[in-house]
Amino acid sequence: MSLTIAVTGMNATDNPGPGVAVIRAIRDACPDCTIVGLAYETLDPGNFMPGIADHAYLLPYPSMGADALSDRLLAIHALTPIDVLVPTLDAELPVWVRLEGLLAAHGIRTFLPDADGLALRNKDRLHELADLGVSVPKSMVLTDPNSISKVADELGYPVVVKGRFYDAYVAQNAHDVAHWFHKLANSWGLPVIIQKFVPGTEFDVVCVGDGEGGLIGSVAMRKMQLTDKGKAWGGVTVRDRKLEAFVQDTVRALSWRGPCELEVMRGDDGGLYLIEINPRFPAWVYLSAGAGRNLPWAAVELALGREVAPMPPAPAGVMFLRHSVDQILPLSDFEALTVHGEIHREPIPDPEVADAARPAAAPAPALMAAPPADFNALATFPTEFPA
Amino acid sequence: MSRLPDDPSVKRLPYEPPTIIAHKTGLANKFGGAPAGRRSLPRIEGVPVSELVERFGSPLFVFSEHTLRRTYREVHRAFALRYPKVQLAWSYKTNYLDAVCRVFHQEGAWAEVVSEVEYAMARRLGIPGSHILFNGPYKPEPALRVAIEEGAHIHIDHHEELYTIEKIAKELGRKVPVTLRINMDTGIQPRWDRFGFNYDNNEALTAIRRLHTGGHLVLEGLHAHIGTFMLDPQAYARGAAKLADLALAAKRDTGVAVKTIDLGGGLPSRATLHAQYGPGADTKPPVDDYAEAITGALLAAGFPQDELPTLLLESGRALVDEAGFMITRVAGHKRLANGTRAIIVDAGVNVLFTSFWYRHDVLPAVDRGGMLEETVVYGPLCMNIDVVRPSVLLPPLEAGDALVIRPVGAYNVTQAMQFIRLRPAIVMIGENKEIDLIRREEVLDDLKGPELLPDRLKP
Amino acid sequence: MLDHLALSESGFLFDSRTGLTYTLSKSGTFLLRALIDGADAETLPERLVATFDVEPPVARKDVEQFLFRLTDIGILGHADADDEVAA
Ligand SMILES: Cc1ncc(COP(=O)(O)O)c(C=O)c1O
Numbered sequence: 001m002s003l004t005i006a007v008t009g010m011n012a013t014d015n016p017g018p019g020v021a022v023i024r025a026i027r028d029a030c031p032d033c034t035i036v037g038l039a040y041e042t043l044d045p046g047n048f049m050p051g052i053a054d055h056a057y058l059l060p061y062p063s064m065g066a067d068a069l070s071d072r073l074l075a076i077h078a079l080t081p082i083d084v085l086v087p088t089l090d091a092e093l094p095v096w097v098r099l100e101g102l103l104a105a106h107g108i109r110t111f112l113p114d115a116d117g118l119a120l121r122n123k124d125r126l127h128e129l130a131d132l133g134v135s136v137p138k139s140m141v142l143t144d145p146n147s148i149s150k151v152a153d154e155l156g157y158p159v160v161v162k163g164r165f166y167d168a169y170v171a172q173n174a175h176d177v178a179h180w181f182h183k184l185a186n187s188w189g190l191p192v193i194i195q196k197f198v199p200g201t202e203f204d205v206v207c208v209g210d211g212e213g214g215l216i217g218s219v220a221m222r223k224m225q226l227t228d229k230g231k232a233w234g235g236v237t238v239r240d241r242k243l244e245a246f247v248q249d250t251v252r253a254l255s256w257r258g259p260c261e262l263e264v265m266r267g268d269d270g271g272l273y274l275i276e277i278n279p280r281f282p283a284w285v286y287l288s289a290g291a292g293r294n295l296p297w298a299a300v301e302l303a304l305g306r307e308v309a310p311m312p313p314a315p316a317g318v319m320f321l322r323h324s325v326d327q328i329l330p331l332s333d334f335e336a337l338t339v340h341g342e343i344h345r346e347p348i349p350d351p352e353v354a355d356a357a358r359p360a361a362a363p364a365p366a367l368m369a370a371p372p373a374d375f376n377a378l379a380t381f382p383t384e385f386p387a
Numbered sequence: 388m389s390r391l392p393d394d395p396s397v398k399r400l401p402y403e404p405p406t407i408i409a410h411k412t413g414l415a416n417k418f419g420g421a422p423a424g425r426r427s428l429p430r431i432e433g434v435p436v437s438e439l440v441e442r443f444g445s446p447l448f449v450f451s452e453h454t455l456r457r458t459y460r461e462v463h464r465a466f467a468l469r470y471p472k473v474q475l476a477w478s479y480k481t482n483y484l485d486a487v488c489r490v491f492h493q494e495g496a497w498a499e500v501v502s503e504v505e506y507a508m509a510r511r512l513g514i515p516g517s518h519i520l521f522n523g524p525y526k527p528e529p530a531l532r533v534a535i536e537e538g539a540h541i542h543i544d545h546h547e548e549l550y551t552i553e554k555i556a557k558e559l560g561r562k563v564p565v566t567l568r569i570n571m572d573t574g575i576q577p578r579w580d581r582f583g584f585n586y587d588n589n590e591a592l593t594a595i596r597r598l599h600t601g602g603h604l605v606l607e608g609l610h611a612h613i614g615t616f617m618l619d620p621q622a623y624a625r626g627a628a629k630l631a632d633l634a635l636a637a638k639r640d641t642g643v644a645v646k647t648i649d650l651g652g653g654l655p656s657r658a659t660l661h662a663q664y665g666p667g668a669d670t671k672p673p674v675d676d677y678a679e680a681i682t683g684a685l686l687a688a689g690f691p692q693d694e695l696p697t698l699l700l701e702s703g704r705a706l707v708d709e710a711g712f713m714i715t716r717v718a719g720h721k722r723l724a725n726g727t728r729a730i731i732v733d734a735g736v737n738v739l740f741t742s743f744w745y746r747h748d749v750l751p752a753v754d755r756g757g758m759l760e761e762t763v764v765y766g767p768l769c770m771n772i773d774v775v776r777p778s779v780l781l782p783p784l785e786a787g788d789a790l791v792i793r794p795v796g797a798y799n800v801t802q803a804m805q806f807i808r809l810r811p812a813i814v815m816i817g818e819n820k821e822i823d824l825i826r827r828e829e830v831l832d833d834l835k836g837p838e839l840l841p842d843r844l845k846p
Numbered sequence: 847m848l849d850h851l852a853l854s855e856s857g858f859l860f861d862s863r864t865g866l867t868y869t870l871s872k873s874g875t876f877l878l879r880a881l882i883d884g885a886d887a888e889t890l891p892e893r894l895v896a897t898f899d900v901e902p903p904v905a906r907k908d909v910e911q912f913l914f915r916l917t918d919i920g921i922l923g924h925a926d927a928d929d930e931v932a933a
Binding site for chain 2: 878
């Protein structure tokens with residue numbers, strides 16, 4: 001029986017979500033897997049890309065809460081039974097982690113970090129990693145502008161001033177710190193994190209940890225081309241013993257479970273420092289499949305409870321360069337997603353068969369079982385847009 | 388058109404009003420008819436909302452006695468399981484309806500009051516002074532005298548108060564037990580350092596020494612209320628550790644063992660702050676985490692077994708918020724100039740003060756189907772700020788339809804104001820589903836009664 | 847007159863003049879379909895009552911508001927709307 005894998009993050013935009021890359025990697029390893037693409041926006045391009053999702057569905061925003069999200073996913077599951085779910089976006093992860101047990105009870109497998117692991121990668125807690133033996137730049141957590149005067153003694157300048165959720169600025173003196181402190185506190189609330197500035201080169205490493213300290217595989221990349229938001233638009237795999245050991249140690253110290261992206265600085269002093277952990281695959285993860293280390297597929301296998309042997313280090317010199325394409329799509333696809341929240345490019349599985357295969361699957365609510373869209377009614381649609 | 392509308396042989400389709408929604412990105416209603424995300428609340432504690440409206444009108448505050456008791460027991464149990472001596476004191480200002488206070492007192496709660504008015508409320512409900520914690524930055528001298536005579540637990544906020552109590556003690560010729568309110572850095576913002584004596588700069592320990600050498604006061608307890616709607620249990624662990632440390636230092640310096648450690652209130656309810664991303668109920672740590680943090684810190688502090696202080700808690704919001712509902716009815720609807728749908732309801736920020744901070748759940752009592760649409764919920768006041776929800780997904784509604792707003796049990800009744808409108812009736816649904824009016828709807832005389840009009844201005 | 851509007855039975859509407867898309871409720875789809883097919887706006891309340899379980903006064907009020915909204919958001923041209931709203 002072929003597997004059905006659901007993947008979120010279909011926003012293959014200029015600041016892309018990882019969903020499309022994850023799906024491409026899974027397709028490489030498993031050409032007859034059925035892929036369910038889960039999107040939060042109708043206009044996420046991944047919904048419409050040929051060869052990506054066999055079934056595309058819209059989800060309610062995670063901000064609507066765990067109940068709305070699980071109700072929707074179980075309704076989708078009733079229609080297209082899902083074996084493995086691979087979430088790929090920061091904002092949704094805490095909710096999926098909370099729902100892990102419920103999903104498992106319905107036969108939907110995941111391989112995610114636990115809530116504590118997720119909490120530990122919060123920016124204001126990164127310094128706690130030092131207690132676990134991970135090398136992080138020295139930092140302070142400021143809740144009060146009066147303590148800015150201590151930065152010089154405790155860290156020394158320059159420093160990076162970071163917002164609780166986003167944004168980072170380099171500061172050369174207390175005056176700069178005060179300026180950014182207020183700006184960041186206003187945008188993201190307190191605390192503000194002050195990190196010692198590490199001059200050097202950044203490497204991004206995608207990893208999958210087995211949750212018991214083992215590293216299943218990792219691919220390190222240096223960015224060659226950046227978007228104006230600083231995201232990778234092109235890059236090349238690198239190999240460095242020290243970096244490999246660093247990644248292995250970090251994953252072991254955290255007992256990281258599932259995918260993650262480590263942002264690592266190699267300081268001009270020769271030391272390696274962990275700058276940030278993203279608890280999911282990065283958008284450039286297809287590079288891992290390109291380098292022969294298909295990490296998305298490894299994550300799927302781990303979710304299925306299969307044994308996955310640790311992978312040897314990835315070869316250096318594999319390059320990727322992203323490009324953008326103008327996709328022509330039928331208005332009826334847009335209508336199907338807008339009105340019904342779903343597009344089906346493959347037949348919906350016969351519920352009889354699906355039920356027999358998966359006794360735990362939730363019964364299909366009547367409303368969701370309705371035909372996805374009245375395609376006949378669309379025959380009158382202009383297929384070419386008026387000039 | 389040949390068919391007559393009321394021809395019984397024609398089966399007509401269920402109706403929903405004709406609407407059109409323009410597609411734009413970021414629309415929360417992404418798949419109009421799908422069941423996920425459609426919610427309504429036809430009953431509160433099993434009682435139909437329609438019945439409540441019919442009997443008591445609208446707007447109407449509704450309290451669930453069952454939820455009050457259940458929540459109290461949950462919180463009490465979480466602490467009592469982990470620590471041998473626990474006493475809850477009901478924070479009156481959170482909701483001082485007599486019926487609500489009595490439920491908590493029946494469950495075993497003491498009273499926590501912050502003015503002579505609240506003090507009198509508690510006494511009126513039969514609470515002895517020895518079961519009252521008297522907090523607050525302003526306690527007039529006569530109020531202090533009454534409280535001392537009646538054996539209430541006075542929590543000193545500042546030096547002037549300390550001197551006043553010393554003076555009274557001297558006059559009475561007996562030692563008065565007192566508690567000091569302490570503020571400290573627990574790693575959270577804002578820091579409530581306007582109340583009490585600071586721990587971090589040693590102001591607190593100095594005050595304790597000073598109080599001890601004065602000879603008229605005995606240090607009975609230490610108290611901290613670190614903030615409200617605190618989402619980080621670890622802040623309490625830090626607070627409890629600091630109070631315990633201070634208690635042990637006080638014992639070392641003065642020989643007097645502190646009898647009570649009071650960690651105030653501040654536990655969150657399942658409400659959702661405007662700034663929170665998802666529903667608050669999803670992210671609120673369970674009360675057990677707070678209990679673990681506080682009792683863990685106290686048990687690890689190194690108190691001798693026979694000097695383990697009693698743990699006092701003054702939880703307000705967490706005990707009452709979810710037990711309170713507001714029923715309101717749609718007065719009308721409109722399209723704003725930008726196309727946004729808006730409804731006007733009969734309960735606004737005059738009675739739902741907490742709308743300024745929280746994204747309250749707004750649920751139709753009955754969902755007759757139809758497209759959900761982002762809707763602004765305006766209150767009845769002729770004031771631009773009267774917004775109950777800036778945006779919430781609602782089905783089509785008609786004038787007269789009831790909505791339920793929740794959770795609104797904390798701080799709304801006590802802060803409801805007679806601004807433009809009088810205050811609504813309040814009912815309590817009992818454990819056996821009996822419905823009692825616990826505060827009648829106000830009449831004009833409730834507002835105008837205290838006024839005196841000079842003869843020369845009379846009409 | 848309204849041949850720039852492509853309305854499907856699902857309630858999905860594409861305005862080929864502006865490129866904007868919309869979703870309509872069932873009754874909204876029903877009314878707009880009638881207009882596209884050339885119905886006189888004055889007959890809309892009657893048609894609504896014949897097909898949906900709604901009282902005539904409510905139907906009249908809802909149709910009036912719906913037509914106003916269609917005009918307001920530019921689905922119906924203002925010239926057209928003058929007669930139609932007069933229902
Ligand atoms: C001293 C004191 N105790 C208890 C409370 C109750 O707080 P909460 O409702 O956050 O539990 C307050 C509220 O401000 C307070 O000031």
